[in-house]
Amino acid sequence: NLPYADGDFYAFEELLSDKERDRLLEVRAWLKAEVTPHAADWWNAGEFPHHMIPKIAELDVMSPVYRQGHSNLFAGLCHAEFTRADTSFATFLGVHDGLFTGSIEALASEEQKAAWLPDIYAMKKIGAFGLTEPLGGSDVAGGTRTTARRDGDNWILNGEKRWIGNATFSDWVVIYARDVADNQVKGFLVDTKTEGYSATKIENKIALRTVQNADIVLDNVVVSDDFHLKGANSFKDTNKVLKVTRLAVAWQAVGQQMAAFDVARKYAVERQQFGKPLASFQLVQEQLVKILGNTVSSMGMMVRLAQLEDLGRAKDEQSALAKAFTTARMRESVALGRSILGGNGIVTDYGMAKIFADAEAIYSYEGTYEINTLVTGRAITGVAAFV
Numbered sequence: 285n286l287p288y289a290d291g292d293f294y295a296f297e298e299l300l301s302d303k304e305r306d307r308l309l310e311v312r313a314w315l316k317a318e319v320t321p322h323a324a325d326w327w328n329a330g331e332f333p334h335h336m337i338p339k340i341a342e343l344d345v346m347s348p349v350y351r352q353g354h355s356n357l358f359a360g361l362c363h364a365e366f367t368r369a370d371t372s373f374a375t376f377l378g379v380h381d382g383l384f385t386g387s388i389e390a391l392a393s394e395e396q397k398a399a400w401l402p403d404i405y406a407m408k409k410i411g412a413f414g415l416t417e418p419l420g421g422s423d424v425a426g427g428t429r430t431t432a433r434r435d436g437d438n439w440i441l442n443g444e445k446r447w448i449g450n451a452t453f454s455d456w457v458v459i460y461a462r463d464v465a466d467n468q469v470k471g472f473l474v475d476t477k478t479e480g481y482s483a484t485k486i487e488n489k490i491a492l493r494t495v496q497n498a499d500i501v502l503d504n505v506v507v508s509d510d511f512h513l514k515g516a517n518s519f520k521d522t523n524k525v526l527k528v529t530r531l532a533v534a535w536q537a538v539g540q541q542m543a544a545f546d547v548a549r550k551y552a553v554e555r556q557q558f559g560k561p562l563a564s565f566q567l568v569q570e571q572l573v574k575i576l577g578n579t580v581s582s583m584g585m586m587v588r589l590a591q592l593e594d595l596g597r598a599k600d601e602q603s604a605l606a607k608a609f610t611t612a613r614m615r616e617s618v619a620l621g622r623s624i625l626g627g628n629g630i631v632t633d634y635g636m637a638k639i640f641a642d643a644e645a646i647y648s649y650e651g652t653y654e655i656n657t658l659v660t661g662r663a664i665t666g667v668a669a670f671v
């Protein structure tokens with residue numbers, strides 16, 4: 285029963301409505317009971333716990349009611365809470381609920397949404413988001429080599445995608461491909477059972493091992509024009525999705541630091557050296573306080589951005605700075621946490637090793653630290669350091 289057990293040192297949660305706060309506590313308790321105790325086993329096995337999907341659906345964190353009835357602060361704090369319990373679990377949800385569902389919500393026609401979204405919200409259909417390619421990572425706008433060719437009422441897709449989360453088992457994947465006619469990047473909903481589509485699991489990851497990332501090959505995959513996302517007709521459209529999901533990743537960096545603080549503080553209080561708890565040494569207290577300061581400053585930034593989102597005023601460069609800043613703070617925090625656990629910081633039994641390793645994936649996906657820094661740099665100087 286340590287002070288500030290909820291990790292909310294500056295009482296940001298008081299900004300939620302009573303209903304939202306109750307719901308956050310409910311989600312926190314569910315994650316503590318259902319996810320945290322098993323997360324290291326799932327991670328060590330490198331397998332996704334499919335039996336959890338109906339349970340997440342039951343928790344109802346995806347329904348339109350959840351999305352429309354609450355503030356962005358609530359949604360952000362919930363996502364941080366998922367990450368605090370297990371980053372892989374939060375990433376699974378971030379891909380299905382954020383990147384995939386976000387693509388449909390932002391870029392599909394009203395008819396398409398009506399046909400697809402109910403099953404997606406109920407998690408009867410699980411989705412993935414196929415943008416990155418083997419040769420197109422940071423330069424994904426220019427580097428999209430997957431092609432889409434119109435053929436009567438159909439499109440023919442050819443190419444390769446890399447790193448696609450959930451894609452080893454998802455029912456659907458949104459594929460972004462370059463139309464050979466006008467050279468623009470367009471979006472398509474692809475049924476993963478379609479002939480010519482294959483997804484191979486990426487093995488030997490040292491981060492987010494529970495998340496199933498895949499290399500995808502599209503070999504003359506035929507997609508009806510009914511499955512072309514009607515609002516996805518250039519990379520600018522794709523960017524509408526990334527602007528929002530980038531914020532969710534910054535919330536993950538907050539949750540990751542909360543997790544590091546939880547584990548490191550408990551360990552420092554319990555572990556004895558020189559006849560005293562580690563927590564009694566001033567240098568260890570300073571390390572814990574640095575993690576706390578990093579977490580609080582990251583959270584403060586995200587709280588204000590969530591308010592700007594509610595007002596419809598959040599800008600691309602603000603999302604980019606948030607992603608760069610919070611993930612940089614996170615990298616320092618998890619390294620300090622790992623150090624506090626000494627040797628036990630490198631085995632997954634004590635929680636910290638997984639937190640430390642998973643942070644590396646958060647640092648690199650949804651635009652690396654460098655790319656988000658350059659997006660912010662362009663906004664404040666008017667000069668683009670990249671094309």
Ligand code: FAD
Nearest residue numbers: 413414415416421422447448449645649650651652654670
């Ligand atoms: P590269 O672009 O090759 O970059 C390598 C290094 O060079 C980085 O440090 C980068 O910052 C730096 N660099 C590149 N260009 C510049 C520049 N102009 N100036 C300065 N530095 C530069 N993608 C999807 O589409 N769907 C997914 O579901 C998905 N999930 C992912 C899950 C994981 C675990 C990972 C690791 C990645 C995932 N990605 C996904 C892809 C991810 O978005 C890319 O890995 C990321 O954009 C970086 O691309 P890259 O790995 O090709 O690195």
